[in-house]
Amino acid sequence: MNLLLVLAGGAVGASCRFLVDRMTSRRLGETLPWGTLTVNVAGSLVLGLLAGLGSALPGWVGVLVGTGFCGALTTYSTFSYETVRLTGDRAYGRLRALLYVTATLVAGLGAAALGWWLGQTL
Known part of the structure; x- marks a missing residue:
C-alpha cells in the first residue's frame, strides 16, 4: 500500500514540478532557475507543515504527501546542476x-x- 501511495504522490508532484518550471520560465525568464527555486521552497513549506502537524495526521498522509508528492516536487539534483551551470555564465x-x-x-x-x-498552531 505504501508503494502505491508514494507512486501516486510522486506522479502528482513530478507533474506539478514540470508545470511550475514551464510557467515560471515563461513569465520570469531564465536569468535564474525560478521554477526549481519555487518548487523547492513550496516543498519545504509543505514538509514543514507536515512536521508541525506531526502525529495529528494519519501515517499514510506522510507517505503520500511527504515522501511521494514532495519527494517528486522538490529536486536537489537539479538545484545542484543549475548552480554549477550558472557559474559558467x-x-x-x-x-x-x-x-x-x-x-x-x-x-x-x-x-x-x-x-x-x-x-x-493548527
Missing part, C-alpha cells in the same frame, strides 16, 4: 549562482519554519 555567473544558492537556502528554511509553525 559569462556575465555575472558566479554572482547569480551565489544569489540562487542564498535565496534557495534562506527561502527554503524560512518556508519550512513557517510550515512547522502553522502546523503547530
